[in-house]
Amino acid sequence: MAERFLVIKDLHVNVEDSPILKGLNLEVGRGEVHVIMGPNGAGKSTLANVLLGHPKYEVTAGTIEFEGKLLNDLKPDERAKLGLFLSFQYPEEIPGVTMENFLRMAKIAQTGESISITKFNRILREKMDLLAMKPEYASRYVNDGFSGGEKKKSEILQMLVLEPKLAVLDETDSGLDVDAVRVVAQGVKQYRSSENAIVIITHHSRILEYIQPDYVHFLIDGRIAKSGGPELIAEIEQSGFAALQSQSGRA
């Protein structure tokens, strides 16, 4: 690969002293879409959180590099400023802080440039239209009282506004009805470009009907157990993770 974008090497991560990731290797190139699938509890969200530097996740060995920079010791906000983004599996609620205010602050923090409220709100409305979100969401408090589907849309909205270089979508399509999956997928397609990369963590192939991935990985018991092209999705649909799981158990 000519350019190193995201490179994870031999990553070991503990959560509350118990090992969750146990030597994970992954490379993602600019312009690529990767899918990560795996059974519950395999460590997918752990990987997502550790990429953004959640303090609860302790890296005991290995490295994460992004565009040649070592991320291991960087704080979450510093990683965000480098262009990383996580669409949370369970987005947090922030009562009293409006979506538009929060997103504008985040945008200013990331770009280091101030942007007028009017100009920012115009951009925000455009992105909201794209996701079929009613304008009043902008003045609602961040995720406060949002339904599960609204929270996921709110994550994708944030991605579209913040324009990260690498977006990790942690089960963004879970718990959404068919229409919502389509809308979210369209948002992701809109964002996809040769300049950035997407890592989609999912249990379902439905979202992949809209977004063609370049690579598919199976994450099992804290490691990438198998990698390949989109054809792996059909394999998992047919036989599930059980066979792979027993293999990795023996290893």
Next chain:
Amino acid sequence: MRKKTQVADVNRSLYDIKDKFEYSFKTDGLNEDVIREISAQKNEPDWMLEFRLKSLGIYHKLDVPPWGPDISGLDIDNIITYVKPKTDLNVTWDDVPEDIKNTFVRLGIPQAEHKYLAGVGAQYDSEVVYHSVQENFRKQGVIYLDMDTAVKEYEDLVRKHFMKCVPPSDHKFAALHGAVWSGGSFVYVPAGIKVEIPLQSYFRSNAPGAGQFEHTLIIVEEGASLHFIEGCSAPKYSVNNLHAGCVELYVKEGAFLRYSTIENWSKNMYNLNTKRAIVEKNGTIEWISGSFGSKVSMLYPMSILKGEGARSDYTGITFAGEDQVLDTGTKVVHAAPYTTSNINAKSISKSGGVSVYRGVVRVLPNAHHVKSSISCESLMLDSDSRSDTIPVLDINNDEVDIGHEAKIGRISDEVIFYLMSRGISEEEARAMIVRGFAEPIAKELPLEYAVEMNNLIRLELEGTIG
């Protein structure tokens, strides 16, 4: 490197300026002669002098309240020094440190108030604003005066209401107030008049004792409405450490009064303020209250719902930092059927600060079909801080609908991570969460006050990180 927020580099201790003043005289205590002198200086009618002297007698008889926070740091025997400071203060605007001047600017305080706030004598120029406001209201029959003038110009009206709502016998500091009060606002809104724009208190007299013992008297007649705002986010530069003001609000039948306050006392201050409203049939009182600063605050705005269908809404927030005890809350007396009260109290404590919600809802035996809902929420920013909730319910009628809910919380690491993952610094993330917590109060305030309150929160949070 973390970028500091706009006002983060303002040194808080600048507010706590050393005692540079000399007092013109000292006596061993508060006596009749002093009271007579205050009254004579003000050229008051006799009944007010009598009132002051009677209050002084009560003051000497009453003890400091046996409950609540420790106020032993208050030098009660030397109360005289709070009352009669030397009036010609030899401080000029040039003497005020640059940093303080800059702080006023950063807090967004209007230029006109800077000199006053800096404690630079009688320079506060409110005349222009005052006259234009006055002209507008005069046409509607609204009276808006400083209290000292009102005693003389509207003697009967004042006499009929003055300390009838809060009698001097209420507690020791009410009695003290009755004896030495000075300054404050007087507002009278005639029946049926709706005052459209919020009325702000401009009267900040530099007379001795004003600002420490100011009296606010507001009468809103039948069917009239008013929004009165008292407040300022910059702590007044003062060496006196006792504040015992008094606010009396009369809300007549079908009238509406919203009383908003944002106060920020210097951190040596004992703020023992008494605020009370009497609400007649179908009248409404709304309290919006933001309390910052002070060493100890004991502040419990009280609503007496006297007429059927009267309503009281209380929305308050307090912020207690290091070495501060903010003991606040509200009292409601449901004295008539079909009366309603809503209480929404929030507190923030950090660096060992103590926030106490102390409240009483009392339903008298005759008051059936009362509705009351009480919500207390506190946010502790670290494990050294404390928060207590002491709600008292005294219900003497069975046909009531009362709801009570209390929440004590901390800032969750997950929320901080969420915000930081969007590029927001840890410091700003915390400030954002705290501002969000205070938002229900901020959104009730006019924009410029909401901005001031947010700036205050920012200032108080300074140094929370590392």
